[in-house]
Amino acid sequence: ISKEILRQHTSSRERANDYEKIYAEILKIARPKSIIDIASGLNPCSIILSGFKGDYYAYEISRSDVNFLNKYFKIIKKYNINGKSFVKNIAKEFNFKKADVCFLFKFLDLMGKERKLFFINLIKHLDCKYLVASFSKKTISLKAMRNPERKWFESLLTNLGLKYKKLDFENEI
Secondary structure, X not given: OHHHXXXXXXXXXXXXXXXXXXXXXXXXXXXXXXXXXXXXXOHHHHHHHOOOOEEEEEEEOOHHHHHHHHHHHHHHHHHOEEEEEEEOOOOOXXXXXXXXXXXXXXXXXXXXXXXXXXXXXXHHHOOEEEEEEEOEOEOOOOOEOOOOOOHHHHHHHXXXXXXXXXXXXXXXX
């Protein structure tokens, strides 16, 4: 059922075949007991595919997505996933729960020219051990990008003194 839900949303549909691989790679690096998912969309519906047990907090601007996710979290509570979703304009509000891992899937490009400033503000306010940020390898028209790597992001991480590991999947980095 979760996989079918994920196929209903554009960004999670693109990632649907890779979720198990993505989570396996993330869980090699971090063994989280808590996760926050910023600009989550329906991505939280994938966490059940990971074997994760713990607290999962999703932040999304869409009230209807938040309502749906809170219903979904009630259903999957029996799998020891304690989830809660919150309405938040994450481009302007930076107060989030403390967590071991923060997901920021395919959001930074949406910030346009403000992406660096947004990311710096976000980093200042996050209280987490690991951040998983991803970028699409395809354009909106689903054509492959000529330069899918985000050198600006790698440079920013280096300038901020943050260590990172790059993972490359079919549709995103």
